[in-house]
Amino acid sequence: MERPPYLRLHFGPTSERQISTKSIVDTIRTQLNGKIDLSGCRLPPIRALAHQLGVSKNTIQIAYDELKILGLIEGRDRAGLYVATREKSLPFSEVIKKVGSPKLKTYPAHPNTLEHSPDEIQLSTVFLDPDILPREKISECYRSVLKNPGLRTHYSSQGLLPLREIIAKRLRDRGMDADARHVVITAGSQPAIDITTRSLQTKIVGTEDPFYFGGKVLMELNGLQTFGLPVDPFVGIDKVIWEQQIRKYRPGLLYLTTNFQNPNGYSYTSEELAHIIEWAHEFGFGLLEDDWGSEMLSYSEFRPGLRALGGKDVLYINSYTKKLLPSLRLGYILGSEKTIDNLVMAKRVSCLGTPALNEYALFEFIDRGHYDTHLKNVQQILDQRYNNCLNLLRELMPPEIKWTTPGGGPILWLEFPKRVSIEQIIQNLKNKKIHLIPTQKTFFKTPHNHGVKIGYAFLKEHQMQKALELLAVELVNELKK
């Protein structure tokens, strides 16, 4: 077999006293990247090139090593180095054809978007009934903000100070160590997860199994490896497996939704939270608490979470999307003296800032007491809807079906016997315009629960009745099979 020819190189005049590795790399790089494809040619032996340029063999060796890292040359056998096969350039139009990771493809469109058909009943949604939302009062706040002659039309990267102050005060009232200086306003929870996980030093993150889909996809987009910590909404966390997993993966962070975990609706006990904080200290990982749901539950102010129990090193995120108005897209991260500068920087790079106009309006809304009035109203309505949902479940469901009793809030978990085909039920209900979100893909491996999430915050009582009646019929049919 014949060897391919050696590559002839040209080195221009130089004023360098000592020819540097860099200039050798640059010269070769430029000649290899020209119009003519030279792939397959052999590079001159190190001693020959060192002789030609009057430099040490070591200098050439380093230059060749760098060209290898750049993918321009490669070793094919013991005898020498060759110009690597050129990567085919993408056609002009294909640059974005396959987004970052193929996992993105598995991230479904949000079922509660504007595009969604309004006559479908959303039986799994975590959103609040739009009719409960205080649009009139929000409108008043916008009007007042935009009339204010002192309004600054720019934005702050960290977020409007008065808003950060009122948020911090409310969190302190809930027993958390919170200072306005350590709050960053974000465009909802998703960007809060984005900013936090973009800022992580560590690359391994543990999260609940089943997991919050949007959070996991986003963390993976940010280059993190995730692993699962099993939670069963009927029995809580499995401490033995949690500790095994923590030992196995040595995470840098756990991302946990401590109230109304999505999708299974579980809320952690104090004993579990204390265990998690102990592990965090023992194994040296951080904690990120996502508290999207607690304010929708009556008396949840008496249920301290990770931040309240674990102190200011616990990162805490929350949002107004589900409680106030989805189309505001506002939330926040609560950090600490140690973490805040980097979180603000990560936010600035990600988006420069959140809409100050919305921040002003939200501040007005909270400051005038509208938010407290609204929450009280939400909790009352949700208590009723929860009780209505429980009554319907007791009345309609076949005996083998079981459900959790979270005591109110937005969602509960409905568990089926394993022989029920969830896919079939979802498909049949879809034909009757009842929309259930499948959850089986939110488990890391084989699902340890077999059921669906039922959201009672979005549906009026008659809608819930209709949906559960149809679901019961499907279940009875499935169980007969």
Add this chain to the structure above:
Amino acid sequence: MERPPYLRLHFGPTSERQISTKSIVDTIRTQLNGKIDLSGCRLPPIRALAHQLGVSKNTIQIAYDELKILGLIEGRDRAGLYVATREKSLPFSEVIKKVGSPKLKTYPAHPNTLEHSPDEIQLSTVFLDPDILPREKISECYRSVLKNPGLRTHYSSQGLLPLREIIAKRLRDRGMDADARHVVITAGSQPAIDITTRSLQTKIVGTEDPFYFGGKVLMELNGLQTFGLPVDPFVGIDKVIWEQQIRKYRPGLLYLTTNFQNPNGYSYTSEELAHIIEWAHEFGFGLLEDDWGSEMLSYSEFRPGLRALGGKDVLYINSYTKKLLPSLRLGYILGSEKTIDNLVMAKRVSCLGTPALNEYALFEFIDRGHYDTHLKNVQQILDQRYNNCLNLLRELMPPEIKWTTPGGGPILWLEFPKRVSIEQIIQNLKNKKIHLIPTQKTFFKTPHNHGVKIGYAFLKEHQMQKALELLAVELVNELKK
């Protein structure tokens, strides 16, 4: 020298017919990650472990290779493998101590934030004078939107359809191939750059030298390598170096600001744009055009950009931050049939959606004709301010100073002789409450221009006069040295 002891491992009972590599890896991993630090111990020889488990040596070899990749074991000499030194866990509170990349630290706070002192004169800002902003009319639009009984309170991941339609129509009027289906609404330009570069297949991006700071830092946060394409605002692009750089780096994308490049204020010629499109086809890279500035310039509708000239494969981004109201934080990406699905997915993962409330209000504002009226007003005022700025420069500047004449819009470039210390001038003016943004760090290597950016969109005429008078005094002093 004594060898460290071999590691004793325990393998539990198994029901596997054939013990898999995976179960070997998992067992060893769990034992190495326990409380006791076993680092330094030797792994049993492959043949010994293969014998113990009754598997082939190859199975053990693969398991050991995987443990090496996981960083749990390492080869120290020819004789064998050792348990690797444990990475020290971070203390609980240090997880976010050093954000992603140290480069973030170099990204300065935005000078036009709410925190900024209002009595400083911002001589380099690219923002518009807040007094020109149509707050009253925006307020009316919010009021009308929030009164609308048909208002959906949720958001669409791609962005409100009527808004996308009106944007696409306006772009078509400017000679671009644009369809509402290919528009994604974003929270300004920065998230538009984020979403686009998160979606890239390729990892090398070329951008102007000097570069837009926020864009470059963000692209690097997204794992891209950037390189510079020199632009001199007095002579344009250096085609020889551009082609050399393109050949050298083989980019997947060029990110270019074709009108009022930030910081140097250059706007590309048709001949340059045609060259760039030719290169894109020849070398197979994509184009991302950032058009933040053109609408602020009178008659810019007769100056086609890359998207208009290069067709629908050119990705185009624009924003309302600088033209309408910074605190709205709305902008968009225009893609194509081929790219849109992935762009929408990347947006969904990044933030779920932009505030629909702001999208509705912006739609109303454009639809009622307010935006056109406003732009006309902005252009007229900017024409005056530009002329005023030119007159002042002619009157005040020492003879060695030169400047560009972009014909209006928001910024121009002011060039000093090399012997002038820009740092000194910025420092002296700062003491007099005149704020100039340093640009020397926005060049990839040694700056080929030596000056500052002058923004005339933000300052009233008397402010500009004061600022340029003080700048002229400093320059005269520096030139005397």
